[in-house]
Amino acid sequence: MKNLLVVAALFLGLAIGHGHAQGLGKASDELKQQMQKVAYLAGKWKGEAIAKQRNGPDTKIAQEENIFYKLDNTILVIEGTGRNPQNANEIMFNAFAVLCYDEQAKEFKMTSHLKDGSKTDAYFKVVAENNFVWGFDVQNNAKIRYEIKLDPKTKSWYETGEYSPDDINWYPFIELKLTKLD
Secondary structure, three states, X not given: OHHHHHHHHHHHHHHHHHHHHHHHOOOOHHHHHHHHOOHHHOEEEEEEEEEOOOOOOOXXXXXXXXXXXXXXXXXXXEEEEEEEOOEEEEEEXXXXXXXXXXXXXXXXXXXXXXXXXXXXXXXXXXEXXXXXXXXXXXXXXXXXXXXXXXXXXXXXXXXXXXXXXXXXXXXXXXXXXXXXXX
């Protein structure tokens, strides 16, 4: 009987330990504080994106961003959809991303997926309140970076995207102007 109790206690201990590893514990105060720095991003946003063409006219896109917290406010889920302004059924751009704060590395991280199946691991930095920079490396040591500026007073989102082939010269390729709907 004593051996049975020892085995039962061992299994109970493993089950509880496994439960904590599976997320039964609470998020730390640091994690929740860091995720509050991106709180104003959450909501529905709508407006226009302008993709700048190197040797042609700019392309206008009807852009929407649907952003919400999940997992007890420890991750931010972002879905961006760009549609043809003349045909709302034509999706020109679609991305899905998850933004989280890595407590061990002491930094935000973002993973994004595009409708073509590609995936990107990006950095994400809080520059100031409601001002963010994020980006990633692309082929041949080139870089992509975006800057987002949010204004709660005007419910506006202004974002620019730039490309650099050498991390010295930067070329704008997209501009977003969105309004928060909720």
